[in-house]
Amino acid sequence: MSSPSIGTRPKTTENVRAGKASQPDTRNLDSYVNKIRTDFESRLGHMVEIPTVSMDPAHKADITRGADAAVELLRACGATSAEAVPTSGNPVVVGEFKTGNPAHPTITIYNHMDVQPAQEPEWKQEPFKFRKDGDRYFGRGSTDDKGPGITALFAARYAADNRIPLNIRFVWEFEEEIGSPHFEEFLKKKLPSLATDSVLVSDTIWLSASKPAIPYGLRGLQPARLVLRTGGKDAHSGLTGGAARNPIGELAQVISKLYDARTGKVFIPGFYKDVVKPTATEIKSFKASGFNVKSFQAAHELHSLRTTNPLDVMVRIWASPTLEVHGIVGGYTGPGVKTVVPPFAEAKVSMRLVPKQDPSKAFALLKKAVKAINKDVEVHEESGLVPYDGPFTGPYADAAREAVQFGFGTTPAFIREGGSIGAVVTMQKHLKAPIMCIGLSLPEHGYHAPNENYDWGQARGGIRTFVHYFSKVAGMR
Amino acid sequence: MSSPSIGTRPKTTENVRAGKASQPDTRNLDSYVNKIRTDFESRLGHMVEIPTVSMDPAHKADITRGADAAVELLRACGATSAEAVPTSGNPVVVGEFKTGNPAHPTITIYNHMDVQPAQEPEWKQEPFKFRKDGDRYFGRGSTDDKGPGITALFAARYAADNRIPLNIRFVWEFEEEIGSPHFEEFLKKKLPSLATDSVLVSDTIWLSASKPAIPYGLRGLQPARLVLRTGGKDAHSGLTGGAARNPIGELAQVISKLYDARTGKVFIPGFYKDVVKPTATEIKSFKASGFNVKSFQAAHELHSLRTTNPLDVMVRIWASPTLEVHGIVGGYTGPGVKTVVPPFAEAKVSMRLVPKQDPSKAFALLKKAVKAINKDVEVHEESGLVPYDGPFTGPYADAAREAVQFGFGTTPAFIREGGSIGAVVTMQKHLKAPIMCIGLSLPEHGYHAPNENYDWGQARGGIRTFVHYFSKVAGMR
Numbered sequence: 007m008s009s010p011s012i013g014t015r016p017k018t019t020e021n022v023r024a025g026k027a028s029q030p031d032t033r034n035l036d037s038y039v040n041k042i043r044t045d046f047e048s049r050l051g052h053m054v055e056i057p058t059v060s061m062d063p064a065h066k067a068d069i070t071r072g073a074d075a076a077v078e079l080l081r082a083c084g085a086t087s088a089e090a091v092p093t094s095g096n097p098v099v100v101g102e103f104k105t106g107n108p109a110h111p112t113i114t115i116y117n118h119m120d121v122q123p124a125q126e127p128e129w130k131q132e133p134f135k136f137r138k139d140g141d142r143y144f145g146r147g148s149t150d151d152k153g154p155g156i157t158a159l160f161a162a163r164y165a166a167d168n169r170i171p172l173n174i175r176f177v178w179e180f181e182e183e184i185g186s187p188h189f190e191e192f193l194k195k196k197l198p199s200l201a202t203d204s205v206l207v208s209d210t211i212w213l214s215a216s217k218p219a220i221p222y223g224l225r226g227l228q229p230a231r232l233v234l235r236t237g238g239k240d241a242h243s244g245l246t247g248g249a250a251r252n253p254i255g256e257l258a259q260v261i262s263k264l265y266d267a268r269t270g271k272v273f274i275p276g277f278y279k280d281v282v283k284p285t286a287t288e289i290k291s292f293k294a295s296g297f298n299v300k301s302f303q304a305a306h307e308l309h310s311l312r313t314t315n316p317l318d319v320m321v322r323i324w325a326s327p328t329l330e331v332h333g334i335v336g337g338y339t340g341p342g343v344k345t346v347v348p349p350f351a352e353a354k355v356s357m358r359l360v361p362k363q364d365p366s367k368a369f370a371l372l373k374k375a376v377k378a379i380n381k382d383v384e385v386h387e388e389s390g391l392v393p394y395d396g397p398f399t400g401p402y403a404d405a406a407r408e409a410v411q412f413g414f415g416t417t418p419a420f421i422r423e424g425g426s427i428g429a430v431v432t433m434q435k436h437l438k439a440p441i442m443c444i445g446l447s448l449p450e451h452g453y454h455a456p457n458e459n460y461d462w463g464q465a466r467g468g469i470r471t472f473v474h475y476f477s478k479v480a481g482m483r
Numbered sequence: 484m485s486s487p488s489i490g491t492r493p494k495t496t497e498n499v500r501a502g503k504a505s506q507p508d509t510r511n512l513d514s515y516v517n518k519i520r521t522d523f524e525s526r527l528g529h530m531v532e533i534p535t536v537s538m539d540p541a542h543k544a545d546i547t548r549g550a551d552a553a554v555e556l557l558r559a560c561g562a563t564s565a566e567a568v569p570t571s572g573n574p575v576v577v578g579e580f581k582t583g584n585p586a587h588p589t590i591t592i593y594n595h596m597d598v599q600p601a602q603e604p605e606w607k608q609e610p611f612k613f614r615k616d617g618d619r620y621f622g623r624g625s626t627d628d629k630g631p632g633i634t635a636l637f638a639a640r641y642a643a644d645n646r647i648p649l650n651i652r653f654v655w656e657f658e659e660e661i662g663s664p665h666f667e668e669f670l671k672k673k674l675p676s677l678a679t680d681s682v683l684v685s686d687t688i689w690l691s692a693s694k695p696a697i698p699y700g701l702r703g704l705q706p707a708r709l710v711l712r713t714g715g716k717d718a719h720s721g722l723t724g725g726a727a728r729n730p731i732g733e734l735a736q737v738i739s740k741l742y743d744a745r746t747g748k749v750f751i752p753g754f755y756k757d758v759v760k761p762t763a764t765e766i767k768s769f770k771a772s773g774f775n776v777k778s779f780q781a782a783h784e785l786h787s788l789r790t791t792n793p794l795d796v797m798v799r800i801w802a803s804p805t806l807e808v809h810g811i812v813g814g815y816t817g818p819g820v821k822t823v824v825p826p827f828a829e830a831k832v833s834m835r836l837v838p839k840q841d842p843s844k845a846f847a848l849l850k851k852a853v854k855a856i857n858k859d860v861e862v863h864e865e866s867g868l869v870p871y872d873g874p875f876t877g878p879y880a881d882a883a884r885e886a887v888q889f890g891f892g893t894t895p896a897f898i899r900e901g902g903s904i905g906a907v908v909t910m911q912k913h914l915k916a917p918i919m920c921i922g923l924s925l926p927e928h929g930y931h932a933p934n935e936n937y938d939w940g941q942a943r944g945g946i947r948t949f950v951h952y953f954s955k956v957a958g959m960r
Contacts, residue, residue, distance in 0.1 A: 061817065061818060061821060062818055063818065123815075123817055126717055128716055211722060225721060227721070227822065229819075229820035230820070236785065236786055237783065237784050237785045237786055238784030238785075238786070239603070239605055239783075239784045239933055240603055240605075240931060240932045241784070241931075241932065242783075242902060242930045242931045242932070243807045243809065243833065243835065244704070244900070244903055245688060245901050245902055245926070245930060246800060247800065247805045247807050247901060248799030248800050248835070249788050250783065250788065250789070251744075251745075251787060251789055252808055254738075254808040254809075255738060255742065255744030255808045257735070258735035258736075258738040258739050258744065259735075259739040259743070261736075261739075262732075262739040263739075265732065267728075267735065267736050268728075268733065268857070270725055302723075302726075306714065306716075306719075306723050306727065307714050307826065308713065308714045308715075308718060308726075308727050309712065309713055310713060310728060310859075311727065311728065312726055312727070318726075319726045322726045323722065323724065323725050326725050328720070328725045330729055330732070330822065330824060332731075332815045332824075333815035333816045333821070334731060334811040334814065334816075336810070337808070337811065337831070338600075338809045338831060339812045339816075340600055340602060341538060341539055342538040342539075342831075342865065343706035343707070343809060343831045343833055344599060344600060344810070344931070345704065345706065345809055345833050345931070349784065354814070354820045356820055356822050358720065358721060358725070380745070388820050423722070424723070424724060424725070454718075454823055455716045455717045455718065455719070456717065457716075
């Protein structure tokens, strides 16, 4: 297997064309990384300060602004072309670094540039104000997923400057956080022009700050809203209590009949039917992953867990389905106790799904179960995500392992991950190319959490990792 | 039984001293009522626009401003003295209309000038902007309880102007909506100077717009906050879900083990033990009250009820204890579904209590039951209210019946009421005087609800009612 020539040696069209490659020259790469740091930070800061919250319609204009800025950013970093592709929902930004030689293989790098809302009271700063504190970068979206995306972009810039014989295509989505409802529409629309030899996704999280992870499986997701309206306005619980229905009480009853929150066991009939349990090989690899319960708890600030057995925790978060309640709307939430009977309540729930579970089927089971408990509760479907089950052996896995070793000086664990990236499954279906998930985020970066951050150590190692990976896959066709 | 002389006839010290009374001269009273309308509206508007929200510490300065304005108001309407009496909590405003003759009986009129919060999204106007729409007055506190309080004040002004031989004392509380935590302290402190022959409370609600009610019983109240903290920040449900505890799910489980929200049946061991069921006489009087399920539902905008049997509804709202959930704090409540595992949840609950149930005992039972279900849930006690059980026969009841008949041209029903007024029980204990609850609010005025309002018809009839009642009780000693 050949790999491209990069480094300080004079580059010629000849040795690029020959597809000849060696290990990247670290001195040159390191000086590049040091040189671009200020530029990297200012580009990241600019993107973080655009509040591209896809979940909130109030941020529609920010999404447009974010997509324009993303096109600008790609061009500024040397993309040979960049455009925002409109869909029925938010646009998808596509940027290309073409070598000019169609014989060179193509890699597609997926990231998303939309972010979670940031209304948590625990934020110690304006969430959409970029703040640099030493090597650490704070702000919503810094690690999920703007930081890793821009890290990959700076790696691509190096690859282009150093003529790595690889066509690099960026696909930046703006609807990942709402389940990628129009990503398939985008893929179908642009399909012939999106042909690729492999896909790299950088939107996943390490096991810990010292243990990189390459997830080969992702859980699926099916969110839903359970809504119960029993009145037109807040009623006085003295004047009506006893006769009036209480929608929060009734939803609490529904929830507690859907699952046992203490153990996590889901009571929805048929829920576990299609679940494929992890194989013995996988369990062995989980055990060897270096997963540590204490570090996991510390990173996510979980005071206690449903279980502290390490394997049980891993199987629960990577390979088991869940039901979760994310919030209950309706009723009084200010200081003290206001004795109202609220007129309606909405529970925001979701199910994480594992291979062979189907989101639509899971929703149908949920709806049936809810209606059997309380027929007045409306069950609203939100965009679902199919679980992902990918390869963890073969040349791309080997290249990824070597690249991480080169970038960070330590080997990654091949694990499953508990999160969901809808686009991954859609790309698997339409692009029919191997997908590798090389994430750069750390548990303590706070995905979806207040005071989200990213750091220079991960960006620096990330650029090194991706450059090495590019040099490897440039030779695979 | 003598009653005082009032009306257009020239008043002399003699006929006042004689305690001689007749029916009030309606022409004079009606012309008074018409004359003061503009003044009444501007005074009510001024008080409504001071957001005296006792539940929210952020409104502390407004409470002080409200107490100052109340003292002003009493003086402006002819009180011979008025002062704000400080307590360890909010002040209590006392205003006196003294005849100068200590031989005249004294009536104490209780109202409260604090209000509920007004954060409901359904408000069609600024809640603390007074708005007059024809005969209707909108704004938080307009009916609960500033409107009825100021109505009584204008009746007192008439009584003073027309020399009804009755000393009238106003006691205006500013902590009623948080369970009157310092009202007993106030009563004890000022006790000798608060000696009274009877008490009039105007903070209750009619059965319907055409059926006045005089409640002789009120439910007690014991609110509590159930708090569960399982983490330090929002966690990502993909990365942690399955292993992480879910505090909303666990509180939902606790709630559904405390009561059946569908039927209202409370499962807390010992909860119903001390309940005194309504007597056969009371049930007969409930049945004769004219209570109408459809009007009740319409007034409170309740789309459906736990039962539609009229007697069952009355017994439930007037004479049965409840458990209620008022709101759940914690988790995501914005648009869509944000898939977080929240770090904590708080359920705001309360129990309405009926005669012989004790708030402290009910709290102890609740706490024990919660701890038995989930020992990690903290159970925080809020200020409780003892149920009230008063007389519904005797001279004051007769006077009240006649007064309402005079004021509104229809007889009131003697019923129990489902709401709670903590001060009533405290006054019963310390003032040892008969208490009559002559309320002016209508179900459609929206106690504790968005778009709260009061109206001129109730104010006008209220002044007539109170003047008549004063003339009656002036003769009772």
